[in-house]
Amino acid sequence: MEPRVRWLAEIGMDPGFRARIRAGDEGAFSVLFREHGKAVYNHCFRLTGDWAGAEDCASLVFLEAWRLREKAEPHGGSLLPWLLGIANYVVHRRRRVARRHQALMERMPAPGLLPDFADEVVGRLEDQERIAAVRQVLDRLGRSDREVLALCVWAGLDYTAAAQALGVPVGTVRSRLSRARRRLDGLARKNLALPMEPAVAGWQLTGDRTDAVEPHERKAR
Template identity: 80%
Template sequence: MEPLFRARVRAGDEDSFRVLFREHGRAVYNHCFRLTGDWSVAEDCVSLVFLEAWRMRERVEPHGGSLLPWLLGIATHVVHHRWRTARRHRALMERMPPPDLLPDFADEVVGRLEDQKRIAAVRTALDQLSRPDREVLALCVWAGLDYVATAEALGVPVGTVRSRLSRARRRLEKLAQKNLDQDTEPAAAGRQQTGDRHEAVRPSGENGRGPW
């Protein structure tokens, strides 16, 4: 990054912010999407991130490298604020009378592909992680920041980043496997209960071969 770029950002130069968006807008969007799991919410967050960056432009350090860690730090706080707002909204909705029950379409998705099951299990596991664990995974693993840049983005020591990342990886793997097992066992049990015992063990397909 050229030496004067940070100074121009601090001064509120519009061309510099356009360059900032062009170079890092996609990375900011990806980070927001990984934290929220919703592309439309991620798009809204990106707009808020760059508005916040403009508002906080005078906090940019005069010297340094890429401003991506700074932007991802802002993005992390924006998503967290939105999550707190959504949590308060859910709490309000839970106090309202429940709507009429909708039909259960679980049987229609029993045959989904194994990779889809794993994606769903990981997505659920991510939601079960603590906010600090989700944030460090999003920055280190998906955004590709090193420990130092992640520490800068989160405003914590490098050692904290290392310990959080190690803990988050172990917990994510454990929760994803648990969710996958919970998703698989009831489906298998449900299929075994339909039909008689002969049908449950009879091979499918012509001449006793499988369907594939």
């Protein structure tokens, strides 16, 4: 098999690879994770704003993909839109569970005073405040707005692939993205002194080429 043909098969551009995924071939799933694991993690991070939460969600995405493997379309291009569609569901379910937990905690008696550990976390305050400010803006957007921004702007899917991930027509993706951009612009100008989105013509990236967060090893240096 020619190298290019083998590569296309490995990333899901060949029906034989999709057949292996649907059949539960562990080797095919290893290739799927190797090729798309970073993009799935980045997408989860952009939706959650939480490093650990994104790692948990990304793991759950591939567990769900294994469980739902027989529902993968037997023909098509890259399997990344299918994985990102699963990621949307996983993150939404996680948010729902978190809201229920928060509601339960609010009904609990107030805890006593805790020691002040501020001196131990001074080095992280700036990053935490920045993330909190961004999350405050993003949390004011509806679920559909957050998802279409994460898919089309940050993950770099084109409109067709995003429509596949969301299970909606391409025209719906275009209208949702336009609405989400307007809402995000208004909220960003009102709440933040920095742009919320990359300055790319048309607000459309062409690929998920960068890490959502700086690797731990690099930050440690």
